Amino acid sequence: MNGPADLGGKHGFGPVTPEVDEPVFHADWERTAFALTLAMGAGGYWSLDRSRYMRETLPHTTYYSSTYYEIWFKALERLLDDAGISSGETAPKRVLAADEVRPTMGRGGPVSRPGPAPRFAVGDRVKVKPMRPATHTRAPAYLRGHTGTIVMIHGCHVFPDTNAHGKGENPAPLYNVAFPAADLWGPDTTAADIHADLFEPYLDPA
Structure with missing residues (x-):
């Protein structure tokens, strides 16, 4: 799903300007x-x-x-x-x-569950599938098609892509993946790496 909330890397919205001493509620x-x-x-x-x-x-x-x-x-x-x-x-x-x-x-609402063994290991290179799902997903659009390195395995968690539509929790391995910021934002970026938590169904071997 490429909804209005998926703004990473998109132009035309101006800089992020956090409110100083922002209250929890304004009204x-x-x-x-x-x-x-x-x-x-x-x-x-x-x-x-x-x-x-x-x-x-x-x-x-x-x-x-x-x-x-x-x-x-x-x-x-x-x-x-x-x-x-x-x-x-x-x-x-x-x-x-x-x-x-x-x-x-x-x-809170813990979403860790027993599930399948992870397909990937720390240090593996993976590529985010270039998908354009019509339904819910937690894979940011700006990462799709890019290659990164797995730096952590979080275990298995409820898979939101099916759970959002009443199709079962279908626990899947969840990884923290690091991407070179220049690959995502270009050579002018001031960032080094971008880390994202991504579910195994989003990933292919690089």
Whole structure:
């Protein structure tokens, strides 16, 4: 999926200018949007990958004209419709009580799973497949077709490309791969290497 969120290496968006001493929330409604998204996500209606997919497939004009939490809220509306909750077709599965929020956030949502042995080893040269999937993927467009070196193996994790669409977790080996920055951004870059976590199905031997 080449959605509006996949901006790495694209021109015309200007420099990244972080806000100094940026608050977590700029307004009370942002706090509410965040709380609603977490509460509904904890209800078990959809996976984390599904929620990412709904954010990343908002129309380009909507995505680029929205603030961070506006994107979250607009995606939540889509998730509620998709799950049949807005229409009342789906009954509540679980309610996240106020006293459960902090313990739930503390536990997080681990996605490591037992799975197949890794095909590649540290030091192997690999090439990211030049794919253009129509559905969800965590392979950045700017890395596709480029060659890098595996520097770490993270074990097996839920494969988001299938999990986002209810097609199973299908755990796959996950690698940290280093790419020479000049190969990606050209000789004028000031960076040395770019590291990316990539799933085995994205990779071929170089």
